[in-house]
Amino acid sequence: MATVLHLRAETKPLEHRSCLTPTTAKALVDAGYEVRVERSPQSIFDDKEFEDAGIPLVPTGSWVDAPKEHLIIGLKELPVDKFPLVHEHIQFAHVFKQQRGYQDTLSRYQNCLYDLEFLNDANGRRVAAFGYYAGFAGAALALEIWAWNVSHPDEPYGVVKPFPNEDAMITHVKANIEKAKAVNGGVEPRVIVIGALGRCGSGSVDLCRKVGLGEESILKWDLPETKKGGPFEEITQSDIFINCIYLMGKIPPFITKESINADKDRKLRIICDVACDPDSPFNPVPVYDVWTTFEKPTADVTGIESGPPLSVISIDHLPTLLPRESSESFSSQLLPSLLQLKDRETARVWADAKKLFAEKKGELEL
Template sequence: MTELHLWLRHETRRTERRTPIVPADAARLTGSGITVTVEESPQRVFPVEEYAAAGCRVAAPDSWASAPPGTVILGLKELPDRPHALTHQHIYFGHAYKGQPGAADLLRRFTAGGGTLLDLEYLVDDDGRRLAAFGFWAGYLGAALAVLQHRGRLTAPLTPTAKEELDETLRPAAGDPDVTALVIGALGRSGRGARVALRTAGVDPTCWDLAETRALDRPALLGHDLLVNAVLATTPVPPFLRERDLDDPARRLRTVCDVTCDVGSPLNVLPVYDRVTDWAESVRRLRKEPELDLIAIDNLPSLLPKESSTDFSAALTPQLLDFWTGGAWGRCRDRFRAALAGGDVEERES
């Protein structure tokens, strides 16, 4: 069996402070005989010295393209635009299989170099359940930011924090108005996180999942103050919010947090905005009268980088220890090959 060499790359997005592998789990990997190289990164929440102490090699930022053949490149968010041809196996969230903006270009890069995308979104068990996910913390932070915005306590730019500090600002204060909140996708990881955050904020949310969205009660949806969408659609479904809903004179809804951020995808269940928000501009006003604010940040868990990284790493590490024989990685490879064979590269060029 080929020896596994993992290369943890620096994240080029300046607001990305998470890591898929924390130093304690890196020690488990090196202790099992896996070679781990870690790029220096000024923003990663864990300093590179902790990885070196765990037995990892240290490399310069963005040097992964020159890694030896057979090295598996590990990251979280988008790759830089160069090199054009991707020759390695890459593990990260590629967002390339549902027609998202830039998806066709990314797949062409893998085709050009003969590399492989092992998309973490498709690292699933035999029943299709995700094996490693940031969902809980995405939902937690999405709901927390929505409540703080609704109560007038959300300040920008956003900065990373710890859960104890966030909870302190989230707890209800004297004079806070009552809030009615709806969580859609309430039974999933993100929905569970949203429910926990809302209850920390003193809010008892309405919880919808598949049963409640088969025949959507749109007036009930618009009758809440706050909406948290935690649904990641895999097949087309009627949208939860439409442009005409935003202009409904009976709309009570004032704050929407789209945890999923599937903007640009034909499967987007909230097709009422065309670009995400970010740490600098965390809220966008979709309507002035009556007001409606949107939060759609696609790396929410990075605001709690230690907590979210530790949980994700604990789930991913056993899969990496089983890299060559684990069926989950085989399913990732099959999904990548299916994307290429199905015309994902060509059909979205227009």
């Protein structure tokens, strides 16, 4: 009997991404899986796109009544509720690191929760992650807001809306950089990306290139460049700082309020903290302590003594800004593992994930 995957419609407000796309759903069907896709009013993929790929559509929310042996796949958390979850679920649940309310949520999973955050390859690296498009979108937003602030010094930037696709984002940001350059003496911004060799960092660098910045305007730093220890003047001397490092422990800060105020010729106007660890005691960007949102994408860095205002973007769901491409990228990274689902009892990636679930459930019962 074919293994059946049931893609549930996302319910988290403003979540337009999808764990399966018409392309990856079709690849699963071609490999002998049965895939059902719930009609979704909020997915970036129209129901018709799945239909055109030959995938049967089922009613929104129908996973609850699906046969027990069907695998339920989705992206983000389920709505808070109490009924027991009798299926195997594949999703991000944010309960394995003892996040707020984890006991109630985790105890609902009666069968298995394969948490996408913990699906690792043989080297312990995530099989699928959204990093590239987080960095890409973060850089777009940083450049967009830099351009807005230069061209509209007295008007705050408004609400951020997702883009239908990457081309639309690039065309939009590029045009606004050109407008800003016109009032900036024709000079393009200098961007420093730290963690430039990683998933997020390479996305940031690619975006900068795609909107037309010259190589000399993109400082690409990774471990060798920060080895000397911060704070770094190269940051306050750039217009935009994008932090994309994977924080492993205590490191000297890259920038501090003191280093900002010490640079009397500061250029820096925008920090985009893609890594976004404001609550970590090791945060290498300790000049702010809040998360920002699409509704209000920036927070002011306070305590600035002179020079232009300085804003920070610290949005922890940046890939949502490009739901189509980020879903396509994530889902295709996940596909080789999904293709092993029929053998999930023995396939290492799924067997490990199941073992982790059992451990976490076990800890709950202690």
